[in-house]
Amino acid sequence: xxSYPLRPLLIPGVLGAVTAFALLAAxxxxxxxxxxxxxxxxxxxxxxxxxxxxxxxx
Amino acid sequence: MKHGTLRSxxxxxKWTSLLCTLFLLLLCVTGLPLIFSEEIxxxxxxxxxxxxxxxxxKPLNVDDLVATANAKYPADVPLFxxxxxxxxxxxxxxxxxxxxxxPKMNTVVMDSHTARDMEAPQFNTGFMYVxxxxxxxxxxGLVGYLFLGVMGLLFVVSTVSGVVLYAPFMKKxxxxxxxxxxxxxxxxxxxxxxxxxxxxxxxxxVGVTGAFNTIAGPLQSAWQAxxxxxxxxxxxxxxxxxxxxxxxxxxxxxxxxxxxxxxxFVSWPGTGYSGDHHYGVFMSGTSPLTAQLYxxxxxxxxxxxxxxxxxxxxxxxxxxxxxxxxxxxxxxLALKFIWALFDLLVIAILVSGVVLxxxxxxxxxxxxxxxxxxxxxAVA
Numbered sequence: 001x002x003s004y005p006l007r008p009l010l011i012p013g014v015l016g017a018v019t020a021f022a023l024l025a026a027x028x029x030x031x032x033x034x035x036x037x038x039x040x041x042x043x044x045x046x047x048x049x050x051x052x053x054x055x056x057x058x
Numbered sequence: 059m060k061h062g063t064l065r066s067x068x069x070x071x072k073w074t075s076l077l078c079t080l081f082l083l084l085l086c087v088t089g090l091p092l093i094f095s096e097e098i099x100x101x102x103x104x105x106x107x108x109x110x111x112x113x114x115x116k117p118l119n120v121d122d123l124v125a126t127a128n129a130k131y132p133a134d135v136p137l138f139x140x141x142x143x144x145x146x147x148x149x150x151x152x153x154x155x156x157x158x159x160x161p162k163m164n165t166v167v168m169d170s171h172t173a174r175d176m177e178a179p180q181f182n183t184g185f186m187y188v189x190x191x192x193x194x195x196x197x198x199g200l201v202g203y204l205f206l207g208v209m210g211l212l213f214v215v216s217t218v219s220g221v222v223l224y225a226p227f228m229k230k231x232x233x234x235x236x237x238x239x240x241x242x243x244x245x246x247x248x249x250x251x252x253x254x255x256x257x258x259x260x261x262x263x264v265g266v267t268g269a270f271n272t273i274a275g276p277l278q279s280a281w282q283a284x285x286x287x288x289x290x291x292x293x294x295x296x297x298x299x300x301x302x303x304x305x306x307x308x309x310x311x312x313x314x315x316x317x318x319x320x321x322x323f324v325s326w327p328g329t330g331y332s333g334d335h336h337y338g339v340f341m342s343g344t345s346p347l348t349a350q351l352y353x354x355x356x357x358x359x360x361x362x363x364x365x366x367x368x369x370x371x372x373x374x375x376x377x378x379x380x381x382x383x384x385x386x387x388x389x390x391l392a393l394k395f396i397w398a399l400f401d402l403l404v405i406a407i408l409v410s411g412v413v414l415x416x417x418x419x420x421x422x423x424x425x426x427x428x429x430x431x432x433x434x435x436a437v438a
Contacts, residue, residue, distance in 0.1 A: 004059055004225065004226070005225045005226060005229040006225065007225075007229060008224060008225040008228040008229050008231075008233070009221070009224070009225050010233075011233040011234075011255075012221075012224070012233070012255040012256070012258060015255070015256055015258075015259075016258050016259040017259075019257075019259040019260055019263075020259050020263075023259070023260070023263055023383065026388060026389045026393060027346065027347065027350075027379070027382060027383065027388055028346060028347050029346055029347075030346045030389075034346075034389050034390070034393070037389070037393070038389065038390075038392045038393055038396060041260075041393075041396040041400075042392075042396060042399075044256055044257075045256075045396065045399045045400065045403070047234075047256065048234075048252060048253060048256045048257075048403065051234035051236060051252055052236055052249070052252070
């Protein structure tokens with residue numbers, strides 16, 4: 001029996017960890033850490049948009 | 059993963075998604091403008107703020123402010139008094155009786171330095187209030203809250219099952235693959251997978267906190283019963299206070315009892331927040347985290363003396379922290395824009411999920427086509 005493939009979850013996992021850090025950092029602090037949180041969250045959204053724009057690759 | 063296990067997860071993902079999609083779409087669409095409710099309020103004039111105070115002016119006595127508000131609605135009794143943390147504005151909620159529910163309250167917004175009535179529209183009227191009710195309880199009261207809570211939980215299960223399905227189907231594909239040169243169904247599937255994979259933590263955070271917020275009413279009632287019962291015996295058999303002590307003095311007493319904190323709002327006896335014999339002065343901290351948490355100071359409404367400073371139990375702390383995490387209103391405008399973008403991503407996930415379902419065949423056929431599309435060999 002083949003084991004569950006974890007490799008495809010690597011990048012979503014990293015994005016999830018970044019998102020979780022940013023959400024909590026903004027809640028626990030303000031100032032530079034909040035700015036960093038916004039940048040990180042915006043980065044996740046921009047990554048999605050870039051993947052959609054550079055479509056047609058498979 | 060065995061074929062039967064995969065089929066089970068597929069079944070869970072399909073049905074939990076189908077059951078909640080319509081309501082999740084409603085929540086996402088109504089939630090989008092609610093993220094910017096403060097800004098929309100300023101633009102439309104429904105949220106008013108007093109001008110900055112002149113140098114040397116001080117806030118007026120709270121008893122006088124409450125009396126001024128009460129004069130506008132003489133048949134009502136005061137229920138709550140609160141401060142706008144960003145200006146000198148204060149509000150007074152009034153109602154026909156102490157237990158008046160929010161939809162029937164009258165509110166007066168004033169400048170605390172001049173007692174000038176800001177003539178603000180009532181918070182429980184207007185288009186944004188309609189959106190809020192649709193977003194929170196579908197005008198169904200507690201039943202509506204709980205129903206949307208169940209929808210939120212279904213959404214969480216749908217998300218988790220989607221993650222479980224993601225890995226076996228994507229193991230032959232690079233992250234973020236988006237193939238538009240083959241079938242349209244495959245393009246929708248890639249879009250669904252990409253958006254879901256990138257937003258999973260945000261989706262789970264907002265989904266779980268949203269579902270948790272729907273039981274805020276029962277949780278607050280449980281806390282009331284618990285906190286008040288601790289000293290209820292002392293007040294057992296006592297009549298309700300006919301003459302109330304100064305609320306201004308009650309606030310000063312609370313400030314002295316909780317140095318380093320500031321008052322956020324005050325509840326009158328009988329409002330369901332502080333029992334039948336007490337003012338509840340709800341203090342909040344000044345750091346980003348503690349500003350989200352309230353510490354009640356109970357002041358005997360007849361004598362004006364401090365009775366208790368009950369510590370909030372874990373479930374109330376969790377509830378208070380889950381609210382900003384759901385609304386995204388704990389940062390600045392930039393964070394609200396991020397929230398709106400993620401909200402749009404979720405709408406796209408829901409729509410793509412519906413499209414995939416509409417272009418349906420039997421589950422077995424669909425599973426096989428999915429595996430073929432993603433280059434998955436026979437699932438062992």
